[in-house]
Amino acid sequence: MSAILSTQNLVKKYGYKIVSNNISLTINKGDIYGFVGKNGAGKTTFMRQVLGLAFPDSGEITLFGGEPLNTARKKIGSLIEFPSIYKNCTAYENMKRMAILTGSSDKCVRKILDFVGLGNTGNKKAGQFSLGMRQRLGIAMALLGNPELLILDEPINGLDPTGIMEIRDLIIRLNTEKKITFMISSHLLEELSKIATRYGFIHDGKLIEEISAVELSQKCSDRVLIVPDNPQKAAEILSKIMPPQQIHIYNKSVYLDSMIDRTGQINKYLVENGVTVNQISIHAINLEEYFLRKVGA
Numbered sequence: 001m002s003a004i005l006s007t008q009n010l011v012k013k014y015g016y017k018i019v020s021n022n023i024s025l026t027i028n029k030g031d032i033y034g035f036v037g038k039n040g041a042g043k044t045t046f047m048r049q050v051l052g053l054a055f056p057d058s059g060e061i062t063l064f065g066g067e068p069l070n071t072a073r074k075k076i077g078s079l080i081e082f083p084s085i086y087k088n089c090t091a092y093e094n095m096k097r098m099a100i101l102t103g104s105s106d107k108c109v110r111k112i113l114d115f116v117g118l119g120n121t122g123n124k125k126a127g128q129f130s131l132g133m134r135q136r137l138g139i140a141m142a143l144l145g146n147p148e149l150l151i152l153d154e155p156i157n158g159l160d161p162t163g164i165m166e167i168r169d170l171i172i173r174l175n176t177e178k179k180i181t182f183m184i185s186s187h188l189l190e191e192l193s194k195i196a197t198r199y200g201f202i203h204d205g206k207l208i209e210e211i212s213a214v215e216l217s218q219k220c221s222d223r224v225l226i227v228p229d230n231p232q233k234a235a236e237i238l239s240k241i242m243p244p245q246q247i248h249i250y251n252k253s254v255y256l257d258s259m260i261d262r263t264g265q266i267n268k269y270l271v272e273n274g275v276t277v278n279q280i281s282i283h284a285i286n287l288e289e290y291f292l293r294k295v296g297a
């Protein structure tokens, strides 16, 4: 697997605030990399550094196996926050403006507009577009110059369910048909989980975990949920009959990674050892819960 983007101990401070705290992250060719973090976690700042719009205090950015950053950045398209669209221009006119900067042909402009589903918008001004159409136009503009990597900052933020579905489908088609690698930031974790192949979780400027979608779904699969009167005591007692690393306390509950077929025995064992069990069940966690647990929320 070849890395398209990697950073080594990237640090960025604004005043005393460390916004990128030693971030070492890798995005491989073909990934749809979900960059997940709460508001203010440092997602945009990280992306801006990759794009050369903000400058790290220390650390390194490696693009496309070590090409000089200025030339390598020409292979990256981006949509950071809101697309810069002229509201009084049509989709085609907006694209033509951008095409001058990237040296793209008219044929290429029309092809991309068709691909993103805006080929038939005719004389309609972008100001009359839905938010979803505007986001698709933003992506279309980012596609000029044939990027190998697209960096999208919160591309589905504020979209209605149809808009979200359209952007999701577009990303999947660009990834599978055009072989474009994606880095997508979002705090809408459930939505991201429908497309991401790998994730990076960021919290308070720190990359707390990188994990593949397959590994994540294994980690989020069924486990035992126990609601005891005393979670600490329950965990301590259970650690005598199972590996302690498979026992997690979260939100006054105890979760066990194994023992799914032994809930009756667990219940009996805890009660015999003086723990009252208010609830014991099988529970699959979702991405949101997983992330919140990771960041200790």
Ligand SMILES: Nc1ncnc2c1ncn2[C@@H]1O[C@H](COP(=O)(O)OP(=O)(O)OP(=O)(O)O)[C@@H](O)[C@H]1O
Pocket: 014, 019, 037, 038, 039, 040, 041, 042, 043, 044, 045, 046
């Ligand atoms: N130019 C700047 N000057 C000072 N502080 C900044 C600047 N840009 C960002 N910050 C601060 O850095 C922190 C991280 O911001 P950033 O926008 O990178 O987070 P984010 O994860 O993208 O969040 P959001 O989803 O809200 O945009 C925030 O506390 C923000 O206020």
